[in-house]
Amino acid sequence: MKKRKKGTPVAKQYRLKTDVAPLAFMLASHNNKRTPLLYFDEELGSNRALRYARNQKSPFEDEQDGNAILEPIVFEDGFLNVDRGNQVLQEFLYYHPQNGQTFEEVNKEVDAAEELEVEELILDAQVLAKELDLSTLESLSRVLFGAGSDRKSTAELRRDMLVFSRNNPVEFIDMLNDPSLQVYDDVAKFFGASLLLVKNKNRDIYFNLPTNKTKLLTVPFGEDPQDIAASYMQTDEGIETYKLLNRMLKGDNKPKAKKKTKSMEE
Secondary structure: OOOOOOOOOOOEEEEEOOOOOOOEEEEOOEOOOOOOOEEEEOOOOEEEEEEOEOOOOOOEHHHOOOOOOEOOEEEEOOEEEEOOOOHHHHHHHHHOOOEOOOEEEOOHHHHHHHHHHHHHHHHHHHHHHHOOOHHHHHHHHHHHHOHHHHHOOHHHHHHHHHHHHHHOHHHHHHHHHOOOHHHHHHHHHHHHOOOEEEEOOOOEEEEOEOOEOOEEEEOOOOOOHHHHHHHHOOOOOOHHHHHHHHHHHOOOOOOOOOOOOHHHHO
């Protein structure tokens, strides 16, 4: 981290980088063996110990006198407000090793830019969801919501897709642009038509064909069976299985009857 440039003093706010903020959080405020607070000074080529003392002019121990009065640094409800007159605390927080990891400075301009980016992404996803043709809508629905989506009306599918795209814009756009979407859709159909079955508490995938009831794949712990099957069917080993199941799905699994020749008729 570069040395902090001093400008016009202003009040600053800091926040904890946690999903759920505690009512009170005490930040380490001085260097010790249990919680080392060190800043590597490139100009000096050495580590410098940090210590917050409001009655000092520097956050570095080697620049403080022997009368340092230590004070706790407490975030309340996830936030810490530092007024413009407490520049030593602002400087201490700037050099603190947990800056950017445990806490961060609130920057409203950056926050607004990030929120704008998210809102624009949501809007893009909503527009794409609204303009989906029926075939793509049905394919995506089978992949995202399962075989039960085949029993829903078009209006229900469009509603569900709009809700999903609003709540998960990145996943929706990625899935829509995924060249493997057709494979994932077909795999959803295979399971929906019971050509493939999941057994043993979602640990194994089995064929469920008239002449084949053998095990196809083992599902790694915590993985989705359909995702595993779709990945397998895009491999050199699984492409023939994919083609076979597609033929079975379309009902094109019976041998074609041979045409009678003239001699046979005679």
